[in-house]
Amino acid sequence: MDTSKHDFGGLFAQLGLPNDVPAMKAFVAAHSLPPGVALSEADFWQPFQSSFLAEELAEDGDWAEVIDELALLLSK
Numbered sequence: 001m002d003t004s005k006h007d008f009g010g011l012f013a014q015l016g017l018p019n020d021v022p023a024m025k026a027f028v029a030a031h032s033l034p035p036g037v038a039l040s041e042a043d044f045w046q047p048f049q050s051s052f053l054a055e056e057l058a059e060d061g062d063w064a065e066v067i068d069e070l071a072l073l074l075s076k
Helices: 008-014 021-030 047-058 064-075
Strands: none
Touching (some): 047 064
């Protein structure tokens, strides 16, 4: 059972990224999602990160809502 907190900090931890607020803000500032590119297909992810994102979205998993929010942030 996944007992992780389903917020940005938890998502970044699941992705193996630093999950403190300054690090998450820096990540969002440093990366952008080109129009028409799915978040899981962005070139800045490692393969395991892409797989996690794609699987969660495909299954409408526990993380899907937070992943969608991250995609919106990176699309701006």
